[in-house]
Amino acid sequence: MKARLDGRTVRSRALDLRERGVSAAEAVAAVRDPHGWLTCRPPGPAHAHVGLLDGSDVDLERALASAARSRGLVPPRSADLEDVRERLAEPVPDATGLAEARERAARAEDAVRDLRERVERLGGKVAALRDVDAVSTSVREAHRAAAAELADAETERVAAAESLTRLRREARRVRDRRERRLALADRERRLSREARSALADAVRPSFERARRAVPSGAWRDALAVARVARMRAPVVLAGGPFERPARAAACLDAPVILAGPRV
Amino acid sequence: MDRPVLLVVAYSKPARQALRNACTAHDDVVVRRFGRAVLLRETEYGAFLACRFRERFGTAVQVERTAPLNEYRDVPERVREAAAAYEARESPSTPYPKFAAGTDHPDPDAMRDAPLDGTE
Numbered sequence: 001m002k003a004r005l006d007g008r009t010v011r012s013r014a015l016d017l018r019e020r021g022v023s024a025a026e027a028v029a030a031v032r033d034p035h036g037w038l039t040c041r042p043p044g045p046a047h048a049h050v051g052l053l054d055g056s057d058v059d060l061e062r063a064l065a066s067a068a069r070s071r072g073l074v075p076p077r078s079a080d081l082e083d084v085r086e087r088l089a090e091p092v093p094d095a096t097g098l099a100e101a102r103e104r105a106a107r108a109e110d111a112v113r114d115l116r117e118r119v120e121r122l123g124g125k126v127a128a129l130r131d132v133d134a135v136s137t138s139v140r141e142a143h144r145a146a147a148a149e150l151a152d153a154e155t156e157r158v159a160a161a162e163s164l165t166r167l168r169r170e171a172r173r174v175r176d177r178r179e180r181r182l183a184l185a186d187r188e189r190r191l192s193r194e195a196r197s198a199l200a201d202a203v204r205p206s207f208e209r210a211r212r213a214v215p216s217g218a219w220r221d222a223l224a225v226a227r228v229a230r231m232r233a234p235v236v237l238a239g240g241p242f243e244r245p246a247r248a249a250a251c252l253d254a255p256v257i258l259a260g261p262r263v
Numbered sequence: 264m265d266r267p268v269l270l271v272v273a274y275s276k277p278a279r280q281a282l283r284n285a286c287t288a289h290d291d292v293v294v295r296r297f298g299r300a301v302l303l304r305e306t307e308y309g310a311f312l313a314c315r316f317r318e319r320f321g322t323a324v325q326v327e328r329t330a331p332l333n334e335y336r337d338v339p340e341r342v343r344e345a346a347a348a349y350e351a352r353e354s355p356s357t358p359y360p361k362f363a364a365g366t367d368h369p370d371p372d373a374m375r376d377a378p379l380d381g382t383e
Contacts, residue, residue: 092275095322174322178274182299185276 001040001234001255003030014245015234016258024238024259028052031233031257038234040255045069046229050222054238058222064200064207067229073202075195084188093178095171101164108157115150122146203228214251215241226252267330268294269303269313275323278316282324285312302329337379341369 003010005020017027028051030038043051049063075081122143129135210224219240226235231254238259242248249256273279279299286293286301292309294302303309305328316324334343345368349359360371 093322098322099317171322171325175272175274175325178323182274182276182279 001038001257003039004037012245013255014249014258015256016245018258018260022259023261024052024054024236027234027236027257027259031236040234041232043233044230046225046231047233050226050229050231050235051233052236052238053219053222053226053240055219055222055240058225060221060225061196061200063222063225064203064228065196067207067225068199068203070230071203071228072230073199075198077191078195081188081191081195084184084191088181088184088188092181093174095167095174098164098167098171101160101167105157105160105164108153108160111153112150112157115146115153119143119146119150217241223252226254229254231255267305267328269305269309270300270325270327270329271303271313271316272300272325273320273323274299274325275320278320278323281316281319285316341367342374345369 001012001015003012003015003017005017005022027038030036031040031047031051032043034042046063046066046069049058049066122139125139126135126143129139206228207224210227211220214220214223214227223240231252234255234257235248235252236257236259237248238261240248242251242256242258245256245258248258271282273282282299282301286296289308289312292303292306292312294304296302303312313326317326332338345363348368349362352362362368363370
């Protein structure tokens with residue numbers, strides 16, 4: 001790796017930046033930034049798990065699986081998993097306009113009910129007035145207008161109901177597809193769990209050997225995973241059992257940066 | 264369950280999670296919980312929850328009003344009787360179409376296309 005610090009460029013496989021006030025977080029950010037002050041190989045799959053060692057616990061199975069990936073191992077049924085993930089990446093089906101259609105149908109039903117009452121009322125009035133031979137044009141006209149409005153409202157109600165039925169059918173198809181998608185997501189989870197455990201198992205013997213080759217103590221598992229993984233980008237250590245960066249690089253078989261406490 | 268209920272079904276992971284949370288928070292409204300579905304009491308509060316789900320998740324939730332089935336009121340007698348007779352059949356391996364053939368029991372395809380009154 002190549003580091004540009006204070007106007008000077010340093011090339012090394014093992015850097016000690018503790019005295020320069022570079023925190024572990026800054027160092028990790030620089031490793032992951034292709035345009036920063038540090039030039040190095042891009043981080044591989046294991047870097048997310050053991051790219052920063054600060055004494056905290058690692059999720060051993062995930063970390064081991066990532067180490068196996070960094071060594072080019074491919075889990076069984078990875079093509080299936082890829083296929084499932086591709087299908088899950090497709091856009092989620094949706095249907096729109098259902099709420100509007102429900103509202104329109106409800107309004108149309110209300111309108112028909114109101115108008116029907118009005119037509120009946122006016123019809124009754126016309127009949128009553130006719131009995132006493134006193135039908136006025138205005139009442140008759142109001143009755144006729146209400147009847148025409150009712151006819152329009154009934155047409156609208158039929159149209160609204162049809163549109164709602166059509167959208168409900170569409171929503172049902174959308175939900176069928178969403179249901180298949182949920183099943184697919186379950187399958188994705190199952191397959192990736194299987195892949196992870198197969199990958200971790202594949203490197204577990206190497207991990208056990210590596211544990212005997214790294215310093216004992218709380219950092220042991222994380223160091224052993226880093227040693228098993230093929231780390232092309234530098235591993236950042238915030239503290240830990242190594243005093244000299246070259247020792248750390250040799251032990252982890254990886255480029256190494258010793259940095260200040262994690263900020 | 265002798266009263267109508269609201270059926271809420273989730274069709275996405277966030278909707279499923281929200282449904283689960285709501286069930287825990289409002290278990291007095293919940294009549295029954297299933298994996299991705301829940302039956303809510305048909306009260307204004309049950310409707311309030313259902314409407315909130317619709318607002319938040321759109322097509323990813325389905326809300327239906329459901330009512331108990333009274334077969335003596337809602338189901339034609341011949342259908343009811345066919346069901347009873349078939350369940351009392353002597354040979355358990357006889358499929359219904361074969362059982363119904365040559366009897367007065369309704370044809371399964373005819374039943375498939377015949378809506379119950381008041382339903383779609």
